[in-house]
Structure formats: C-alpha cells, structure tokens
Amino acid sequence: MVSDEASPIQVILYEGDGSSAVPPDRRFEIFSALLDRGYAVIRAAKGSYRNGDALPATAVEADRMLVLGDFGGDAPVLEDAGGRTAIETRDIGALDGESVLEMVEKFRDDRPMNQPGAWKPWFPVIDYDRCTNCMQCLSFCLFDVYGVDDDNRIQVQNNDNCKTNCPACSRVCPEVAIMFPKYSGGPINGEPVSEQDLEREKMKVDISALLGGDIYSKLRERSETAKSRFSKERSSDKALDERKKCLIKLQGEGMIPADVLENLPSPEEIQRKAEEAAAKAQAALAAAEGGGG
Amino acid sequence: MPEESQSPKILYCRCAYAQVVPGDVKDGVLKSLCDSGVAFETVSDLCEMSARQDPRLKSIAEGGPVKIAACHPRAVKWLFHSAGVPLPEGDAVEILNMREESATGITGKLFNRELSQ
Ligand code: SF4
Ligand code: SF4
Numbered sequence: 329m330v331s332d333e334a335s336p337i338q339v340i341l342y343e344g345d346g347s348s349a350v351p352p353d354r355r356f357e358i359f360s361a362l363l364d365r366g367y368a369v370i371r372a373a374k375g376s377y378r379n380g381d382a383l384p385a386t387a388v389e390a391d392r393m394l395v396l397g398d399f400g401g402d403a404p405v406l407e408d409a410g411g412r413t414a415i416e417t418r419d420i421g422a423l424d425g426e427s428v429l430e431m432v433e434k435f436r437d438d439r440p441m442n443q444p445g446a447w448k449p450w451f452p453v454i455d456y457d458r459c460t461n462c463m464q465c466l467s468f469c470l471f472d473v474y475g476v477d478d479d480n481r482i483q484v485q486n487n488d489n490c491k492t493n494c495p496a497c498s499r500v501c502p503e504v505a506i507m508f509p510k511y512s513g514g515p516i517n518g519e520p521v522s523e524q525d526l527e528r529e530k531m532k533v534d535i536s537a538l539l540g541g542d543i544y545s546k547l548r549e550r551s552e553t554a555k556s557r558f559s560k561e562r563s564s565d566k567a568l569d570e571r572k573k574c575l576i577k578l579q580g581e582g583m584i585p586a587d588v589l590e591n592l593p594s595p596e597e598i599q600r601k602a603e604e605a606a607a608k609a610q611a612a613l614a615a616a617e618g619g620g621g
Numbered sequence: 622m623p624e625e626s627q628s629p630k631i632l633y634c635r636c637a638y639a640q641v642v643p644g645d646v647k648d649g650v651l652k653s654l655c656d657s658g659v660a661f662e663t664v665s666d667l668c669e670m671s672a673r674q675d676p677r678l679k680s681i682a683e684g685g686p687v688k689i690a691a692c693h694p695r696a697v698k699w700l701f702h703s704a705g706v707p708l709p710e711g712d713a714v715e716i717l718n719m720r721e722e723s724a725t726g727i728t729g730k731l732f733n734r735e736l737s738q
Contacts, residue, residue, distance in 0.1 A: 331630060336665070337649055337704060350657045352655050353655075355655040356651060356652050356655040356656075357737045359655060359663060360648070360651065363636050363637055363663055363664075363665045364635065364653075364665075365637075365665075366637060366638075366665045366666070368662075368663065368664045368665060368667075368670075368677065368687070369662075369663050370660075370663070371654075371655075371659075371660055371663075372659075372660055373658060373659060373660040384630075384662065384681045384684075385680045385684050386662055386677050386681055386684065387677075388680070389676045389677045389679065389680045390676075414696045435631070436636050442638070442669055442673070444637040444665065444666070445638075447638070448638055448639050449638050449639075449666060449668040449669040449671070449672045450639075451669075451672060452685045453696065453700055453703050454703070455695060455699050456699070456702065462698035484703060489670055506695050507694040507695065507699065509641070509668050509692060509693070509697075509700060510638075510639040510641055511641075511670060512641065514693075517641070517692070517693060517696065517720075518693030518695045518696025518697075519693050519695070520693075520695065520701075541680065569660065580737075595635075603642075
C-alpha cells in the first residue's frame with residue numbers, strides 16, 4: 329500500500345521540563361518497538377529546542393501527534409499554537425517498550441498505516457546526476473511506472489505499479505542511473521558507480537531490439553522515409569521475441585523474480601503496452617528535441 | 622514555530638521495511654543515541670516516506686544542518702528528490718552510511734558537532 333492516508337502518527341518521547349528522564353535501556357526498548365512497527369519517533373530532551381518549546385518542526389508537519397512522557401501520572405494538555413496538529417499526551421510511567429507500543433497502537437485505532445513486513449517500499453529512484461533522459465527505462469517498463477514531467481524529463485510516475493523485488497529496468501539504463509535502495513547489491517542499491525560498473529551494465533539489454541528497430545536514430549533522421557522504414561522494421565513478432573529473450577536473460581541473471589515473470593500480461597497485452605510505452609518515449613524525445621534543440 | 626538550535630540535527634533511519642542495513646549496526650547506533658543525552662529524530666523507513674511523499678521530509682530537508690544515519694548517500698539524496706523535496710546542496714547535510722560503516726564509526730561522526738561531506 330502507498331497512500332497519503334497512510335501517514336503514521338508522529339510520536340514524541342518528551343523528556344523536557346515537567347517530565348522525568350526515561351532510563352537509557354528503556355528508551356532504547358521504546359524506540360525499537362515503535363520504529364520496527366512503522367512509527368516515527370522524536371526524542372525531545374531538556375533544552376533541545378530554543379525558548380523552551382519542545383516541539384521540533386518535523387513533528388509539526390504531522391497532522392496527528394502523540395506526546396509520551398513520564399509525567400508522574402498526570403499528562404499535561406498541549407495545543408499546537410498554529411492550530412494545525414492535533415496533539416495528545418499520555419503518561420508512560422515505567423511502561424516497557426511493548427506496553428508503550430500497545431498504547432500507541434490503541435491511540436492509532438483504525439487509522440490506516442503501512443506496516444513493515446506487510447509491504448515493501450520498492451520502486452526505482454533516478455540519479456539525475458547521471459540520467460541523460462534517453463527514455464530507455466520508459467520504453468522498457470510494461471507497468472507504466474515511468475512517465476515524463478512538464479519539461480519532458482523522465483520521472484517515476486506510478487511507483488506503486490513497480491513489481492516488488494524486480495530491478496530489471498536498472499539493468500536497461502545505459503548510465504546506471506536507476507537505483508533500488510532496498511536491493512542487496514551495488515551499484516543498484518546506491519553504491520557509487522565505478523567505471524567497471526558502467527562497462528558491465530552498458531547495453532546488456534539491447535532495448536532497441538526489444539522494440540523491433542532502432543527507434544532513436546530513426547527519430548533523429550526525422551524524414552518520412554525513416555518513418556516508414558521504422559514502422560516496417562517494427563514487426564510485432566520480432567519485437568515480442570526479442571522482449572521475451574530479454575526477459576529470460578534478465579531472469580537468468582537473477583534480475584526478475586519468477587513470480588513477476590509468471591504474472592506477466594498476455595503476449596498481446598505485452599505487445600500493446602510495449603507499443604504504448606515506445607510511443608510515449610518517442611513523443612517525449614521528439615518534444616525534448618524540439619524544445620531544447 | 623519554535624526555532625531550533627543550530628548544531629546539526631540528528632536523523633536516524635531504522636530501515637524497518639526491509640532489512641538492508643545490518644541489524645547490529647542499526648541497533649548499535651540507536652543504542653548510542655539512547656544512551657546519550659542528546660535530542661534526536663528517528664524515522665521508521667525513509668524509503669517508505671519517500672514513496673508516500675511524507676510532508677515531514679520537507680521539514681527535514683529545509684530544517685537546517687542535519688546529519689542523517691541511513692544508507693548509501695547517493696540513494697538517500699535521490700530519495701528526497703524523488704519525494705519532491707531535494708536536500709540542500711553544499712555542506713548542510715551529512716549522510717552516514719550504516720550499510721558500510723561500523724556503529725562506532727557512525728556514532729563518532731553523529732556526535733561530532735561539525736558537519737563533513
Ligand atoms: S534509462 Fe537511465 S538514463 Fe535513460 S532516461 Fe531512464 S534513468 Fe535516464
Ligand atoms: S534510506 Fe536506506 S536505510 Fe533508510 S529505509 Fe531506505 S534503504 Fe533503508
């Protein structure tokens with residue numbers, strides 16, 4: 329699930345004026361229990377923020393905030409002076425991590441929230457210091473993950489369409505500009521890119537073959553002849569065969585999880601989507617060339 | 622809105638939605654933060670927040686000097702960008718890599734009040 333509605337409650341462990349400090353071991357227990365369940369937690373210590381106000385700016389961005397502290401049995405009433413954030417307070421006394429988690433879960437009630445273990449944030453992240461806007465990722469992806477912005481610049485548009493654990497598009501990028509931070513190995517996980525990586529990654533997959541012709545050089549020629557040759561070369565069977573070959577190759581390299589391959593759309597659907605993606609890429613490239621020279 | 626003190630803020634990412642940061646390193650760093658007397662901020666998973674474009678990322682990116690204990694700096698930098706709130710260029714942000722460094726190395730840098738690149 330990826331949803332704006334899923335923004336978790338902001339929890340604050342308040343240890344400033346009016347509360348007693350929580351012993352370090354218990355503090356660690358509380359933080360681990362809450363973080364591992366998906367909550368963001370801030371420790372507000374004595375004098376951490378100027379003018380005695382213990383609410384950091386990050387917390388105020390949340391629309392709901394729960395302030396926990398050892399208040400000696402009597403949690404104070406707090407209000408956001410800006411009127412933006414609903415603040416509630418709870419006295420945690422000597423509760424351990426699990427009991428504090430229970431208290432926070434009860435407070436959350438049925439408000440939706442992503443849960444570690446139930447969903448994995450898996451989506452491509454583009455390194456624009458490397459990206460040359462070649463559109464190969466857009467042409468390759470069958471699931472509409474990529475699109476272009478108003479300036480015809482590639483962007484990740486539908487990150488929740490991405491297939492969990494499938495980093496295949498990162499392999500297609502000739503500039504090694506696509507990262508999946510949750511991937512195990514580099515440079516896909518964000519490790520620095522070496523010259524060796526560049527050589528290894530470059531054009532492992534011949535994306536133009538996938539689409540049944542060198543669409544990019546045809547595009548540059550921009551003549552009617554080129555256009556008609558392009559459509560001829562884009563024989564659908566060849567395109568499909570190449571795409572299949574490519575997918576099998578990537579699977580052989582451990583790049584595409586078996587369940588993603590098993591759940592690929594029908595050949596007709598793949599063909600339709602591939603054509604749509606290619607047309608989108610082509611239009612964006614043409615617009616970018618037209619606009620930028 | 623309260624004005625925060627100017628020594629770099631500390632942000633710790635738990636990487637809770639997939640265990641790509643070694644458990645002993647992330648526990649070690651969190652333990653040291655909890656043992657210290659300093660104020661700090663933690664998030665369950667920056668990737669998850671970026672996917673949702675959580676508004677709190679904006680106040681982290683725009684909230685002045687910050688040290689971020691997470692993973693590969695290239696990934697963290699572009700995760701913020703991907704959420705529409707690029708981290709400031711220059712020396713206001715230091716990203717510490719819990720995937721590569723030891724807990725001791727990370728905490729040494731977190732508690733050093735100077736920011737380095
Ligand atoms: S394939 Fe790589 S270089 Fe080309 S547009 Fe996509 S991210 Fe940018
Ligand atoms: S930013 Fe890095 S450390 Fe944080 S959740 Fe993402 S992969 Fe894990």
